[in-house]
Amino acid sequence: MPGRNLLHGVIAVLHEHSWLTLVAFLALVPILTFVATSIISLLGRYSSRDGREPPLKPYWIPYLGDFLGYSMARKKLVEATYHRYGGSMPLTLKLGPAKAYLLLQPESFPPLLRDSRACTNKVFSVLMMEYVFGSPKRAMHVYKNDNSGVGATPLPGTNVPPHLRIWFHQHKSNGRYLTGENLKQLSARMLDCLSAELAKTDSGNPVDSGDWATVPHFFDWWVHKLTAAHITASFGPHLLRLNPGFVEDFWTYLGEWPYIASFYPRWLAPRGYEARDRVLEGIKRWYAFAREHSDYRATGPNDPAWDDYWGMTWHKVRHQWGQNTGEWDDDGLAAEDLALVVASNANVLPMCFWNLMHVFSDRELLARVQDEYRACIVPPSTDSGGGEPKLPLRFDITNIVSSPLSQSIYAEALRIHVVMFHNRSPNLHDYRLGQFTLRKGGVVTLPSMIASHHAGLWGDVRTAGGKRPLDAFWADRFLVPDEKEDKVAADAGERKMKFSTEGLEGAWIPYGGGSFICPGRHLAKRLIIGTAAVFAAYFDMEPVHGVPPMDDRFFGLGTMPPAGHVPVRIRRRLGVVQPLRRQGSRSRPKNAWFSDGQG
Numbered sequence: 001m002p003g004r005n006l007l008h009g010v011i012a013v014l015h016e017h018s019w020l021t022l023v024a025f026l027a028l029v030p031i032l033t034f035v036a037t038s039i040i041s042l043l044g045r046y047s048s049r050d051g052r053e054p055p056l057k058p059y060w061i062p063y064l065g066d067f068l069g070y071s072m073a074r075k076k077l078v079e080a081t082y083h084r085y086g087g088s089m090p091l092t093l094k095l096g097p098a099k100a101y102l103l104l105q106p107e108s109f110p111p112l113l114r115d116s117r118a119c120t121n122k123v124f125s126v127l128m129m130e131y132v133f134g135s136p137k138r139a140m141h142v143y144k145n146d147n148s149g150v151g152a153t154p155l156p157g158t159n160v161p162p163h164l165r166i167w168f169h170q171h172k173s174n175g176r177y178l179t180g181e182n183l184k185q186l187s188a189r190m191l192d193c194l195s196a197e198l199a200k201t202d203s204g205n206p207v208d209s210g211d212w213a214t215v216p217h218f219f220d221w222w223v224h225k226l227t228a229a230h231i232t233a234s235f236g237p238h239l240l241r242l243n244p245g246f247v248e249d250f251w252t253y254l255g256e257w258p259y260i261a262s263f264y265p266r267w268l269a270p271r272g273y274e275a276r277d278r279v280l281e282g283i284k285r286w287y288a289f290a291r292e293h294s295d296y297r298a299t300g301p302n303d304p305a306w307d308d309y310w311g312m313t314w315h316k317v318r319h320q321w322g323q324n325t326g327e328w329d330d331d332g333l334a335a336e337d338l339a340l341v342v343a344s345n346a347n348v349l350p351m352c353f354w355n356l357m358h359v360f361s362d363r364e365l366l367a368r369v370q371d372e373y374r375a376c377i378v379p380p381s382t383d384s385g386g387g388e389p390k391l392p393l394r395f396d397i398t399n400i401v402s403s404p405l406s407q408s409i410y411a412e413a414l415r416i417h418v419v420m421f422h423n424r425s426p427n428l429h430d431y432r433l434g435q436f437t438l439r440k441g442g443v444v445t446l447p448s449m450i451a452s453h454h455a456g457l458w459g460d461v462r463t464a465g466g467k468r469p470l471d472a473f474w475a476d477r478f479l480v481p482d483e484k485e486d487k488v489a490a491d492a493g494e495r496k497m498k499f500s501t502e503g504l505e506g507a508w509i510p511y512g513g514g515s516f517i518c519p520g521r522h523l524a525k526r527l528i529i530g531t532a533a534v535f536a537a538y539f540d541m542e543p544v545h546g547v548p549p550m551d552d553r554f555f556g557l558g559t560m561p562p563a564g565h566v567p568v569r570i571r572r573r574l575g576v577v578q579p580l581r582r583q584g585s586r587s588r589p590k591n592a593w594f595s596d597g598q599g
């Protein structure tokens with residue numbers, strides 16, 4: 001029989017060449033693994049057993065499963081999984097020794113995010129503290145042992161001493177210092193610091209000449225200035241003064257996040273870990289200096305809300321409860337503060353960049369918002385000479401943060417560029433999600449990108465009947481007719497629009513949700529909109545290649561940075577220092593911004 005002869009032939013060849021046997025075996029293992037896991041997956045998908053775990057996603061590599069994809073190619077993994085299996089049910093991913101439930105139906109996101117008692121983010125916070133922010137092992141038990149929740153009343157059945165309720169202390173202080181008057185003061189101080197930074201000029205720098213000049217790495221240029229302003233506004237001037245390389249090191253560390261946040265060992269990402277070491281050392285240097293000059297326990301109502309050494313009272317309060325644990329030394333405290341520096345800069349500052357890129361790469365859009373930007377400038381006093389405004393300018397963003405168009409641009413930029421895995425874990429008991437059970441302690445991943453690009457959730461109005469698809473930026477996506485004003489506006493012959501996120505629960509979730517929703521979201525909004533107004537006062541800008549693509553390595557980690565360099569042409573409007581002009585007339589773009597309204 002020919003078939004039998006062929007089989008004998010193959011066996012004979014394999015027998016003779018043992019390396020061929022090895023190759024055949026190696027090729028067979030993934031194939032057999034895939035076949036076996038596909039069968040298990042099919043059984044899970046078509047089973048009608050109520051309360052089963054989400055079906056397995058088939059994989060090729062035994063034991064590792066999708067571990068490599070999850071840590072090195074998250075975008076591809078999520079997109080391929082979504083296209084292959086659709087959004088009809090969650091899936092279980094095998095990730096080496098662990099597993100994660102990947103949620104693909106955005107309708108299930110809001111209830112899960114809201115249920116912050118049964119599903120918390122603490123498992124991840126603990127992992128992040130140890131592996132990403134560098135908490136020493138000896139400090140970790142404080143995080144690990146605190147199962148008392150974030151509420152003022154500890155969860156029933158827990159018995160954590162009040163001074164070790166670390167998550168509650170954090171939650172409370174975040175809430176207190178990122179709202180109300182504290183929030184307004186912090187954002188105003190940040191814009192003042194940025195304005196002072198942009199008012200600084202250097203006669204040798206073509207950017208300050210008043211002519212068009214090229215900035216080849218605009219992302220770095222802008223984000224470094226923003227970081228310096230934000231850290232100074234929050235922590236006071238000494239953290240950066242004592243550590244001149246801090247901003248550079250901080251962004252080097254963040255640039256290696258795809259590896260550090262995937263828990264690569266130090267030898268695989270030495271640049272990032274070394275930069276982190278320097279940042280942590282810098283924070284400790286600042287502690288020593290601040291403690292020497294100012295009492296961090298002075299946080300009462302009669303103490304100043306700000307001092308140069310600690311910056312906002314917030315940092316003194318945090319330092320105090322960190323010390324009160326009695327368990328943390330400066331290494332533990334510094335990792336805790338690094339986590340805060342990351343939370344308060346890593347997402348919002350790249351968002352300031354994207355917001356600016358979208359506005360300045362579309363001259364029509366720029367023309368629509370320019371008056372709003374201009375109106376933020378507190379009318380400057382002029383010097384005695386030729387009417388130059390006194391620099392640095394001051395800004396008041398009260399009106400622009402409630403402007404429909406500026407808010408819509410901001411929200412749309414977030415929709416596109418915040419690409420985050422919101423992670424949760426059932427911490428009390430197994431969690432029921434429709435017909436499925438998510439096991440207690442399991443990792444539950446909600447990819448924001450599925451929600452932000454889900455045509456069904458965004459509907460006709462938000463996509464202009466399909467003319468404005470979700471894969472492209474549309475400045476007006478968050479504008480809807482203002483019913484209240486419509487009559488008046490209609491009489492005046494125009495359609496009044498208002499900013500709204502109504503009906504987008506579960507679709508627009510850049511800040512997460514439930515009790516763990518980002519406490520810095522109000523600050524973020526003020527900074528993203530406000531920094532664009534500050535930039536526009538000092539500079540005009542044209543991106544050389546339009547809005548750049550995003551760097552996919554950061555998929556799932558928050559605001560994605562741009563891929564590659566971002567060259568722009570830029571021209572200073574204010575404080576021009578071209579040598580010729582300094583000697584001669586001051587006729588230059590003097591202040592077109594103030595005089596003819598054209599900028």
Ligand code: HEM
Nearest residue numbers: 121343344347348351510511512513516517518519520524
């Ligand atoms: C565009 C900017 C920002 C985005 C997209 C963002 C997003 C997020 C997200 C998704 C979370 C986790 C929420 C969850 O687990 O459900 C978070 C937590 C946090 N964010 Fe933001 N954030 C931004 C800006 C800020 C700013 C400016 C601050 C200022 C301090 C801040 C402070 C924090 C803190 C302290 C936490 C941890 C809260 C906790 O776990 O108790 N964030 N942020």
